[in-house]
Amino acid sequence: MDDALITVTGTMRTDRPERFAKQLLSHWSHRGEVLEEDGALVQRWETGQVISLRATEDALEVEVSVVEGDDSARFAQVVKEHLERFGQRDELDLVWHV
Incomplete structure (x- = not known):
């Protein structure tokens, strides 16, 4: 894809980052294939959005990208809400880096 991407990154503290990464990508499995790239699970949607999830010892590092011109804040909010x-039981909070 030749279009420039706008990317938002964030961190969600959890002792089960792999579980939540797999759950999110499974929920959206119909949107695009999931591949492992450089230690992260990456899903590229047919509509241009990209979600990259990297599990660390105590957090899930989240990166969402949209094609320039799309609403990156809106897509980031959808990912956060999901x-x-x-x-919810763990009272998780995804914090976007500014």
């Missing part, structure tokens, strides 16, 4: 809903 992850926090999946981790």
Whole structure:
């Protein structure tokens, strides 16, 4: 794809980052194939959005990208809402880096 991407990154503290990464990508499995790239799970949607999830010892590092001209804040909010809903019992909070 030749279009420039706008990327937003964030961190969600959790002791089960792999679980939430797999749950989110499984939920959206119909959107695009999931590949492992450089230690992260990456899903490229047919509509141009990209989600990259990297599990660390105590957090899930989240990176979402949209094609320039799309609403990156809106897509980031959708990802945040889904992850926090999946981790509701753990009171998870995805914090976007500014």
